[in-house]
Amino acid sequence: QVQLVESGGGSVQPGGSLRLSCAASGSIFSINAMFWYRQAPGKQREMVALITSGGSTNYADSVKGRFSISRDNAKNMVYLQMNSLKPEDTAIYYCAQRTPGFTYYWGQGTQVTVSS
Numbered sequence: 001q002v003q004l005v006e007s008g009g010g011s012v013q014p015g016g017s018l019r020l021s022c023a024a025s026g027s028i029f030s031i032n033a034m035f036w037y038r039q040a041p042g043k044q045r046e047m048v049a050l051i052t053s054g055g056s057t058n059y060a061d062s063v064k065g066r067f068s069i070s071r072d073n074a075k076n077m078v079y080l081q082m083n084s085l086k087p088e089d090t091a092i093y094y095c096a097q098r099t100p101g102f103t104y105y106w107g108q109g110t111q112v113t114v115s116s
Contacts, residue, residue, distance in 0.1 A: 002026040002105040004095045009110030012085055016114070020080040022095030022107060030073040033098040036080045038091035038112075045094070049080060062088075085114045 008020040020036065033052045039045040049059045049069035057069055068081040078095060095107040 002097060004097060004105060004107035006093065006095045006107045006110040009093060009112045011113040011115065013116050014086055014114055016085050017081070017083045018085065018112060020082065020093055020095075020110060020112075022078045022080075024076045024078070024095075024097060027097065027099070027105075029076040029097075031100060034069075034071055034078040035096040035098065036069060036078075037094045037096055038089075039094070039109075040088075040091040043091075048093070051078065082112070085112075087114050090114050 003025045005023045006020060008018060010018060012018055031053050033050060035050045036048040037045050038048050047060060048063055049057065049067055051057050051069045051071050059067060066082065066084045069078065071078045082089065090113050092109040093112050094109045097105045
C-alpha cells in the first residue's frame with residue numbers, strides 16, 4: 001500500500017522560504033516519478049514541479065527560479081524548496097507519485113499560506 005505523507009507547510013511572509021518534505025512508503029521509490037502539485041481556493045489543482053527517476057526536473061513557469069525539487073532515494077523522500085514566496089503561492093500542496101505504469105498516488109496535502 002503506497003503512502004505519501006507531506007510535512008513542512010505553514011505560514012510565512014512574502015519573500016520568505018519554506019521547505020516541504022514528502023515521505024513515501026509501499027513502493028519501489030527510486031523507479032517512480034515524483035511531483036508536487038498545489039490547489040488554491042477556487043482554482044484547479046496544478047503541477048508545480050516534477051522529478052523523474054533519473055533526476056530530471058521540470059517546473060511550472062510561475063515558480064521557475066524560485067522553487068527547487070529534489071529527491072533522496074536512500075530515504076524515500078522528495079523535497080520542495082520554496083524561496084521568494086508570494087501571496088499567490090498560497091495553496092494546499094500535494095505530493096504525488098507516478099509509477100512506470102502511469103498510476104498516480106497522492107498525499108493528504110499540506111497548507112502553505114503566504115501573507116503579511
